[in-house]
Every structure is written in structure tokens, then in C-alpha cells.
Amino acid sequence: MSTTTPARSNPLARIDWDYIEFYVGNAKQAAHYYMSAFGFEQVAYAGPETGVKNRCSYVLAQNKLRFVLTASLLPDDEIARHVLLHGDGVKDVAILVEDARAAYEMAIAGGARSVLAPTESRDEHGRIVKATIATYGDTVHSFVQRDGYTGAFMPGFIAERRSIAGAKAPQLQFVDHCVGNVGWGEMDAWGDFYARVFGFSQLVSFDDNDISTEYTALKSKVMTDPRHQVKFPINEPAEGKKKSQIEEYLDFYRGAGVQHIAIRTDDIVATIDALKANGVEFLDTPESYYEMLEDRVGAIDEALDVLRARRILVDRDDQGYMLQIFTKPLQDRPTVFFEIIQRKGSLSFGKGNFKALFVSIEKEQAKRGTL
Numbered sequence: 001m002s003t004t005t006p007a008r009s010n011p012l013a014r015i016d017w018d019y020i021e022f023y024v025g026n027a028k029q030a031a032h033y034y035m036s037a038f039g040f041e042q043v044a045y046a047g048p049e050t051g052v053k054n055r056c057s058y059v060l061a062q063n064k065l066r067f068v069l070t071a072s073l074l075p076d077d078e079i080a081r082h083v084l085l086h087g088d089g090v091k092d093v094a095i096l097v098e099d100a101r102a103a104y105e106m107a108i109a110g111g112a113r114s115v116l117a118p119t120e121s122r123d124e125h126g127r128i129v130k131a132t133i134a135t136y137g138d139t140v141h142s143f144v145q146r147d148g149y150t151g152a153f154m155p156g157f158i159a160e161r162r163s164i165a166g167a168k169a170p171q172l173q174f175v176d177h178c179v180g181n182v183g184w185g186e187m188d189a190w191g192d193f194y195a196r197v198f199g200f201s202q203l204v205s206f207d208d209n210d211i212s213t214e215y216t217a218l219k220s221k222v223m224t225d226p227r228h229q230v231k232f233p234i235n236e237p238a239e240g241k242k243k244s245q246i247e248e249y250l251d252f253y254r255g256a257g258v259q260h261i262a263i264r265t266d267d268i269v270a271t272i273d274a275l276k277a278n279g280v281e282f283l284d285t286p287e288s289y290y291e292m293l294e295d296r297v298g299a300i301d302e303a304l305d306v307l308r309a310r311r312i313l314v315d316r317d318d319q320g321y322m323l324q325i326f327t328k329p330l331q332d333r334p335t336v337f338f339e340i341i342q343r344k345g346s347l348s349f350g351k352g353n354f355k356a357l358f359v360s361i362e363k364e365q366a367k368r369g370t371l
């Protein structure tokens with residue numbers, strides 16, 4: 001960065017999602033799953049064929065979504081150890097910034113631990129500056145400064161386009177929010193972390209009175225950037241009669257990590273139909289939910305039987321309503337999953353759906369013997 005760039009008071013005031021990187025056991029097969037089931041297209045690749053000796057990375061894209069699937073080629077490196085401990089999971093929730101050095105310096109000044117100091121890389125398509133800090137568990141945030149970079153992803157990657165013929169296109173648009181699960185009593189500290197390190201503010205919080213069933217409970221607070229572009233809800237388990245779903249996650253993931261990624265769609269009914277045709281499995285919703293729905297949310301554009309047939313959830317706040325549904329876990333361990341969300345005015349997170357959702361999750365937990 002040249003010294004003539006004017007200092008900004010908050011280098012994280014104008015940010016967006018850049019990519020989400022998963023560390024997985026077999027990136028080739030994982031890439032095939034996300035392409036065939038979720039309609040992604042592969043756009044870039046790094047591996048031995050491109051001069052990278054220790055790993056393979058597949059970059060998948062769909063509208064404004066970008067996922068990177070990375071697997072180690074070694075028996076014992078940082079990636080292999082991450083997969084050994086956590087199973088397949090999210091490593092890096094990367095943030096697009098205007099000035100990666102300034103973002104990194106603000107984060108470090110706020111108490112973040114450095115993983116990668118600002119590093120510039122170049123190829124014939126331009127340059128990228130990237131810096132990385134640690135967050136909860138073994139999860140990290142990279143700050144990515146692109147400066148009009150025109151390559152497929154980053155220096156070190158080659159453009160390689162591939163898609164699965166016959167996979168239905170669900171038209172997933174962009175990340176709405178990305179949720180972290182942290183340990184008992186740690187939610188407030190991580191909320192403070194995002195306030196200090198990112199300059200985020202708290203959008204909303206829920207306690208165990210909001211988010212509990214007869215058996216299990218959790219607490220949650222949502223941290224957001226000033227433009228509400230990047231939202232990080234943070235959950236911790238709460239005491240209930242039985243094991244919290246957050247505790248189950250922490251047991252299987254062996255610590256804190258990303259619980260779910262909420263993905264926006266403009267047409268949830270068409271999206272869910274496409275995903276189901278591709279074989280994606282969703283959590284069920286109790287039938288009783290739909291008997292009470294009209295009274296709870298009032299008039300909506302969608303026909304009730306259309307939503308009921310797809311088990312789509314609806315919630316309303318004073319600004320509008322939203323529709324959402326949750327996939328089953330995306331890998332063997334009951335850890336990370338997706339939410340599909342369509343917003344019609346509402347900025348909320350589906351508080352009115354928590355109970356129905358958790359009854360459904362508890363049924364799945366009971367099957368696993370972890371309730």
C-alpha cells in the first residue's frame with residue numbers, strides 16, 4: 001500500500017464476503033458433491049499440476065458465492081491435522097476488504113492473534129494482498145484485498161471451469177450470515193472480540209428463554225458490520241434437561257467452529273425444489289407447525305400448502321417476513337450445515353422458528369443417541 005493512501009478510521013467499515021474455505025479429507029470428491037448437489041461450478045484449481053506440492057484446492061462459484069475446498073496431500077500438516085481433529089469443516093471465513101494491511105493492523109491492535117501477516121502475491125492478472133487472523137477454535141478470517149484482480153481466484157490458482165451436467169441450478173445467491181458455535185459461557189467474549197477486532201456492533205441477542213424446547217437450549221447473539229453485509233451470529237450451549245445441539249456440535253467438532261452458513265435465494269420454493277431434485281436432505285418440520293403458521297405470520301405471498309409440502313419455515317418481524325429451511329449436516333459428523341433463506345423485508349434470524357427447528361434437530365440427535 002502506498003503511503004499516500006489516506007488513513008481510514010475503520011478499515012472494516014466497507015467489507016463483504018470473499019470466500020469460505022473448507023478443509024476436507026478428499027477435496028476432489030467434496031467438490032463433486034457441492035457441484036452436483038448445490039449447483040456450484042468449479043472456476044479455479046491449485047495442486048501438484050499447478051506447482052502446489054502439499055495440497056489440492058478447488059474453487060467453486062455460484063452467483064456471488066465462492067467456496068474453496070482444500071485437502072492435504074501429506075499425512076501430517078496443518079490441513080491434515082485439522083481434518084483429523086475436526087472432520088470436514090470450515091477453516092477460513094474470508095472477508096473482502098479495501099485495505100488488507102489496515103484491516104490486519106486494526107485486528108491485531110484489537111487483540112486478534114496473527115496467522116499470516118499481510119502478504120502480497122502477483123501474477124499476470126494483477127495482485128492480491130492477504131492477511132489472516134485467528135478467531136474461535138481453529139477457525140480463521142483472511143482479509144483479502146483484490147485491487148481489481150482479474151484472475152479466476154488468486155495467484156497460485158489456474159482457471160479451470162467444470163460443472164456437472166444434469167445438476168439442477170438452485171440459484172443460490174450469496175452468504176446472508178455465518179454462524180459460529182463456541183463453548184459454554186464464551187458467547188459474550190466472542191461478541192466482544194468482533195466488536196474490538198472488527199468494529200462490529202451487536203444486532204440482536206437471544207437467550208435460552210427464546211431458544212429452548214422442553215429439553216435443550218442455547219444462547220445466541222448476532223454481530224454485524226455497519227452496512228449489515230457481513231453478519232456473524234455466535235451461539236453457546238445453555239442448560240436444558242438434555243444435551244444442547246450446540247454441545248453435540250462441540251463434542252463432534254472437538255471445539256468451537258462454524259455451525260452453519262446461511263445462503264440467500266430470491267425464490268426459496270424453486271431453490272428447494274432444485275436442491276431436493278439434486279438429492280440434498282433437509283430437516284423435517286413438525287406438521288403442527290403449519291397448523292399454527294397462518295395465525296402467527298399473517299398474510300404472505302406464498303400458498304401455505306406449497307410451503308408445507310417443502311417444510312419451509314416462515315417468520316415475521318415488524319419489517320416483513322422471511323422464509324428459511326435447514327439442510328442436514330453436510331458431512332458424517334453432525335457439524336456444519338447450510339440454511340437457505342429468502343428475505344421479504346425481514347432482517348431477522350427466525351426467532352419464531354427456533355422451537356419448531358429444535359424439535360426437528362432433537363429428533364435427529366435422538367437417532368444419533370446424542371440427545
Ligand code: FE2
Binds near residue numbers: 177260
Ligand atoms: Fe441462521
